[in-house]
Amino acid sequence: MNSAVVRNLLVRGMLAGLAAGLLAFGLAYLIGEPNVDAAISYEESHSHEHEMELVSRALQSTAGLATAVLVFGTAVGGIAALAFCFALGRIGRFSPRATAALLAGAAFATVYLVPSLKYPANPPAVGNPDTIGKRTTLYFLMIALTVLLAIGATILGRRLAGRLGNWNATIAAVIAFIAVITVAMVFLPAVNEVPDAFPATTLWQFRLASLGIQVLLWSSFGVIFGTLAERVLNPKPAAAPAPGTQAAAAH
Known part of the structure; x- marks a missing residue:
């Protein structure tokens, strides 16, 4: 091209x-x-602090x-x-x-x-303002891992296609992707800052x-x-x- x-x-x-x-x-x-x-x-109904808006909600x-x-x-x-x-x-x-x-x-x-x-x-x-940097980093790390693992699964599927056929190779690549991404989700720290009363x-x-x-x-x-x-x-x-x-x- x-x-x-x-x-x-x-x-x-x-x-x-x-x-x-x-x-x-x-x-x-x-x-x-x-x-x-x-x-x-x-x-606003659960906070006693009222900050001045730099940009209006309408805007x-x-x-x-x-x-x-x-x-x-x-x-x-x-x-x-x-x-x-x-x-x-x-x-x-x-x-x-x-x-x-x-x-x-x-x-x-x-x-x-x-x-x-x-x-x-x-x-x-919703969320603690003090942890916004950590939460943002974790989210983008999760995106990067997902993209890289998807690319790896695609490469794996292409390499297995010659031996297993396209259909079986695709299934194997998807299973591998799900397995590795599940492990990543387990080991990455959880974030739950939604108030119980929300x-x-x-x-x-x-x-x-x-x-x-x-x-x-x-x-x-x-x-x-x-x-x-x-x-x-x-x-x-x-x-x-x-x-x-x-x-x-x-x-």
């Missing part, structure tokens, strides 16, 4: 990520922000949320596009659309789903909303980018002019 094609796919990946981020922002605003407001109300829930989600979507779209360029043709004889869909699914699982099993999402108002319904709805936002982000990216990549890699031939048009042009 030459540099011009990679550059075109990178641009389209960022555009697809931006479009997916826009959809995710709409969902986050509709179903995520009400739970954030509920968590903040709980914190945080609109422009601030939109900026964060759109920047995130654009950035991961570009990274996913580069990963697509590397993966195309190396993970099987899949079309660009199928490769984009598989890549989006793998990204969702490794970047969000598996790490959230160990460190699930919590509303911003409303369980608010926490559940926030985590469900977080899951839905990520599903929408990655699924829409896979569809949009797959369509754009298909047009770059497999362009439709130009329609031949009708015979009558050619004759008229000759005269």
Whole structure:
């Protein structure tokens, strides 16, 4: 794949990520922000300290949320596009659309789903401010481990395919990934700073909303980018002019 094609796919990946981020922002605003407001109300009702807001809540829930989600979507779209360029043709004889869909699914699982099993999402108002650095480090460490182990499982599956066949090799690689990631989850420290009196319904709805936002982000990216990549890699031939048009042009 030459540099011009990679550059075109990178641009389209960022555009697809931006479009997916826009959809995710709409969902986050509709179903995520009400739970954030509920968590903040709980914190304010149980805290005797009232700090002055540097940024208003209205601005945080609109422009601030939109900026964060759109920047995130654009950035991961570009990274996913580069990963697509590397993966195309190396993970099987899949079309660009199928490769984009598989890549989006793998990204969702490794970047969000598996790490959230160990460190699930919590509303911003929940948690000890003094441990935010530790919690952030552990979460990103979990993401890095998941991504590296997923890459290792993919390599293992390819090496076993010649002896076991594609289906059995895939099963073996998945089992190996689950086993190693389970060990990692057991040995990594747990974090549970949700107050006992925190409303369980608010926490559940926030985590469900977080899951839905990520599903929408990655699924829409896979569809949009797959369509754009298909047009770059497999362009439709130009329609031949009708015979009558050619004759008229000759005269």
